[in-house]
Amino acid sequence: MxxxxxxxxxxxxxxxxxxxxxxxxxxxxxxxxxxxxxxxxxxxxxxxxxxxxxxxxxxxxxxxxxxxxxxxxxxxxxxxxxxxxxxxxxxxxxxxxxxxxxxxxxxxxxxxxxxAPHPGVAAVRAELPGVLDRAGAWPGTWIEEKGRAVAVHTRRAADPEAAFEALRAPLADLAARHGLIVEPGRMVLELRPPGxxxxxxxxxxxxxxxxxxxxxxxxxxxxxxxxxxxxxxxxxxxxxxxxxxxxxxxxxxxxxxxxxxxxxxxxxxxxxxxxxxxxxxxxxxx
CATH class of the missing domain: 3.40.50.1000 (HAD superfamily/HAD-like)
Known part of the structure; x- marks a missing residue:
């Protein structure tokens, strides 16, 4: 332009x-x-x-x-x-x-x-490392602390798209158990309050x-x-x-x-x- x-x-x-x-x-x-x-x-x-x-x-x-x-x-x-x-x-x-x-x-x-922040964010933050471990080894995947939300990035993984897709379901389950939702983005899955x-x-x-x-x-x-x-x-x-x-x-x-x-x-x-x-x-x- x-x-x-x-x-x-x-x-x-x-x-x-x-x-x-x-x-x-x-x-x-x-x-x-x-x-x-x-x-x-x-x-x-x-x-x-x-x-x-x-x-x-x-x-x-x-x-x-x-x-x-x-x-x-x-x-x-x-x-x-x-x-x-x-x-x-x-x-x-x-x-x-x-x-x-x-x-x-x-x-x-x-x-x-x-x-005040949603209480589910703290609960998800505590459980997230274990959920990622059980979902499989995805070297380069990492967690971003966002205060009122938490995000999992796959951009640094060897296969960012495969890691992204493999993590969608387990992260959605984790979020749902604590009253949160998963918002997908550009090689990132963010767990945050609904609405x-x-x-x-x-x-x-x-x-x-x-x-x-x-x-x-x-x-x-x-x-x-x-x-x-x-x-x-x-x-x-x-x-x-x-x-x-x-x-x-x-x-x-x-x-x-x-x-x-x-x-x-x-x-x-x-x-x-x-x-x-x-x-x-x-x-x-x-």
Whole structure:
């Protein structure tokens, strides 16, 4: 995508969503996943960092819209650190909804608010090593502690897809015994409380802010609920634009998206283009 030009959405609802955002940016919400959307996917999630141009692009766009919300399965504080979001001029309109909305960090206060964690997470965490041992030897598979959830990664295994498929059933059984669910992603299986997803977080955020249009960008299966939330908002009369941060590992989002961009670099280019177009229209109107 040309850094100076906005893409044309491939669907009519997407074109309507983009038009509504540009017509009244001050009433628009921009929702963004973190890993794979603002930050490139890496083998070790602890090494993930936002694309180097992401914060400048967000700082250029955020003051022009009602709010920018980063919605992630990570703890909110971790996403803030890995994103480099704290203390950045221009990011006062940024909110990070961590653990799929269970945690909230606001740039204005710089603090995280959250309810008590689900007790099933601690129980699963204690049993998980034994479950993995009984499921077979998969060297390279490892456990990520996420506070309000726990994830099993297979990307480092010799055969990541085989390990992923072999672990799905035993992890689903473990999760069910403790009142949790398994959310599959890009070579990762996350065990977390039910009823908490990016769609619920995005829908609640839009309702509370009274947004009149919404953009959501994501890259993975965990972003499908957010896509569904935007589709529901559209049917309720709130225009929306769906953006896929494209990859070869997940195709479901690309098939439902209005715009597909080339990974985090493409998302950053889109954010810059939105900010530039809003500025252009504002200058032309004055």
């Amino acid at each position: 040309d850094a100076d030009a906005l893409p044309t959405p491939q669907t009519r609802p997407g074109r309507d969503g983009l038009a509504a955002l540009l017509a009244q940016p001050g009433a628009a919400i921009v929702g963004l996943d973190f890993d794979g959307t603002l930050a490139p996917i890496v083998a070790d999630p602890e090494q993930a960092r936002a694309h180097p141009d992401a914060v400048p692009a967000l700082a250029a766009l955020a003051p022009k819209v009602a709010s920018v919300a980063v919605i992630t399965g990570r703890p909110a504080g971790v996403a803030v650190r890995y994103g480099g979001f704290a203390g950045v001029p221009g990011l006062d309109h940024l909110t990070v909804l961590g653990h799929y909305g269970a945690e909230r960090w606001d740039a204005v206060t710089g603090t995280v608010t959250a309810p 908490v997803d990016k769609g619920a977080a995005l829908g609640e955020f839009v309702r509370k802010t009274g947004a009149e249009s919404v953009l959501y960008a994501g890259d993975d299966l965990g972003d499908l609920p957010a896509f569904a939330a935007v589709e529901q908002l559209r049917s309720d009369g709130v225009p929306g634009l769906l953006v896929c941060s494209g990859s070869t590992e997940v195709t479901e989002l690309a098939e439902r998206a209005d715009v597909v961009v080339d990974g985090p670099a493409g998302v950053v280019a889109l954010l810059r283009s939105l900010a530039a177009e809003i500025d252009h229209r504002s200058s032309a109107a004055s």
